Amino acid sequence: DIVMTQSPDSLAVSLGERATINCKSSQSVLYSSNNKNYLAWYQQKPGQPPKLVISWASTRESGVPDRFSGSGSGTDFTLTISSLQAEDVAVYYCQQYYSSPLTFGGGTKVEIK
């Protein structure tokens, strides 16, 4: 199984400041035949289902603000919120879909400082 490790577990950022979340996979999730990273980022607010914000490591979903960006390749990935807004308070999860079983990181709770 591919183990996904997120850091930090939580972070508090001032409004308008940058938030950075890291995710590391125990093996590469880069599929060489198409050069795509099989890595997604989800946002989950209390009492709601998760929402896909980034797929293929760096493709922002339709309707997701451009302050959200994903980067990285192979085994190391980052989700960046360039200017934190109050509505971004949530838990963020990375997930690999390179192989079964699909696995998630433990989550990072983002709060306002």
Next chain:
Amino acid sequence: EVQLVESGGGLVKPGRSLRLSCTASGFTFGDYAMSWFRQAPGKGLEWVGSIRSKAYGGTPEYAASVKGRFTISRDNPKSIAYLQMNSLKTEDTAVYYCTRPGKRLLWSGESYWGQGTLVTVSS
């Protein structure tokens, strides 16, 4: 508009069975894999299993924690996915989500999620 609505959750005793349904609308159901995820109270997300689309053989895959106890099936004409849960354990207590990926591939990011249905396994 894509919609996924789970039903069938509730309180059940350990060792008993429960069947969840996921009624889909707004897309050609048979063209997409469908998955189930769960989230225990206060915990993270866990993949339960998926069933492939017709194009990929329509076969299911399961997490090790549920393999042999849970069965995923689909009724394409009715646009419903099912999660049959047998021999339930207290550790199966969770909100169960039905999902659909963004692309007609076996695996891609899960773009659509239902609101979830709570399954509580307790004596």
